[in-house]
Amino acid sequence: MVSLGTEWIVDAHGCDPASLRSLPELQNFFARVIRELGLKTAGEPLWHVFPGEAGITGLVLLTESHLACHTFPERSFAAFNLYSCRELKEWPWADRLTAAMGAQQVRVRLVERGER
Amino acid sequence: MVSLGTEWIVDAHGCDPASLRSLPELQNFFARVIRELGLKTAGEPLWHVFPGEAGITGLVLLTESHLACHTFPERSFAAFNLYSCRELKEWPWADRLTAAMGAQQVRVRLVERGER
Numbered sequence: 001m002v003s004l005g006t007e008w009i010v011d012a013h014g015c016d017p018a019s020l021r022s023l024p025e026l027q028n029f030f031a032r033v034i035r036e037l038g039l040k041t042a043g044e045p046l047w048h049v050f051p052g053e054a055g056i057t058g059l060v061l062l063t064e065s066h067l068a069c070h071t072f073p074e075r076s077f078a079a080f081n082l083y084s085c086r087e088l089k090e091w092p093w094a095d096r097l098t099a100a101m102g103a104q105q106v107r108v109r110l111v112e113r114g115e116r
Numbered sequence: 117m118v119s120l121g122t123e124w125i126v127d128a129h130g131c132d133p134a135s136l137r138s139l140p141e142l143q144n145f146f147a148r149v150i151r152e153l154g155l156k157t158a159g160e161p162l163w164h165v166f167p168g169e170a171g172i173t174g175l176v177l178l179t180e181s182h183l184a185c186h187t188f189p190e191r192s193f194a195a196f197n198l199y200s201c202r203e204l205k206e207w208p209w210a211d212r213l214t215a216a217m218g219a220q221q222v223r224v225r226l227v228e229r230g231e232r
Contacts, residue, residue: 004193005186009123011230042164046177057182059175061162065186066175070121070199072230077120079229081197083186105232113195114127114188116221 004114005065005085012078012097014104020071020078023049026056029100030067037088039064064088078103083113120230121181121201128194128213130220136171136187136194139163145216146174146183153204155180180204194219199229 019025027047034041045060055071055078065083072078078101080093094106135141143163150157161176171187171194181199188194194217196209210222 004127004188004191004195007125007197009227009229011120013230013232042173043162046159046162046175048158048177050179057158057177059162059177059182059184061164061173061175063166066173066184068175068182068184068199070181070201072120072201075120075230077230079120079199081123081199083184083195083197085186085188109227111125111225111227113125114129114191114193116129116223 003112005083006088007111007113008080008082008093009109009111010080010082010093011107012080012101012103013076014102015076015078015097016102017073017076019101020055020073020076023047023056025100026058026069026071030058030060030069032096033067033082033091034060037091039067039084119228121199122204123227123229124196124198124209125225125227126196126198126209127223128196128217128219129192130218131192131194131213132218133189133192135217136189136192139165139172141216142172142174142185142187146176146185148212149183149198149207150176153207155183155200
């Protein structure tokens with residue numbers, strides 16, 4: 001089997017809504033993912049803070065592929081994607097999301113890309 | 117079941133390597149996805165053209181979530197992700213990818229986000 005990268009699809013439930021509306025907290029979280037996995041950014045990240053009580057979207061272009069998040073504070077939910085065409089070590093998504101934003105339930109799914 | 121969005125994970129094999137190295141062609145393809153699905157962009161897209169014979173990465177922040185691509189011309193492969201927190205109509209990924217970049221085999225996987 002040939003794979004052209006792995007995607008981590010991470011759903012975090014029961015998060016603190018204030019954290020999911022905090023741009024600095026989400027930026028710190030992205031910085032931690034990038035630092036601890038030894039990823040390399042290419043260009044500036046894109047962040048969009050939706051108005052009112054809504055959430056935040058972040059996208060970072062990596063030389064390995066990309067990192068994305070979408071937060072839904074009204075549902076205490078955050079969705080993360082990490083696509084990497086380079087093999088990465090395991091990363092404790094659940095522990096880190098619990099520590100950073102109080103996540104109570106974290107589901108991590110792996111999808112291999114480009115299999116045939 | 118509650119879903120907080122759907123992600124389309126699209127793997128296109130057998131593409132024309134020249135198309136996978138063409139920024140205008142990939143930008144046109146993104147524009148078509150966005151137009152035909154009635155998506156709304158938020159801010160400027162991020163594009164990164166890797167040096168030499170390597171591929172291109174594109175990321176677009178949408179009010180509905182995001183659209184991403186990573187191309188691997190040396191493998192005739194392109195990976196697309198579309199995450200939408202709004203329900204979308206079906207879109208003919210295989211037909212469009214065949215027309216735009218000569219894809220010979222297209223695999224579309226749907227992942228529901230935030231189920232619990």
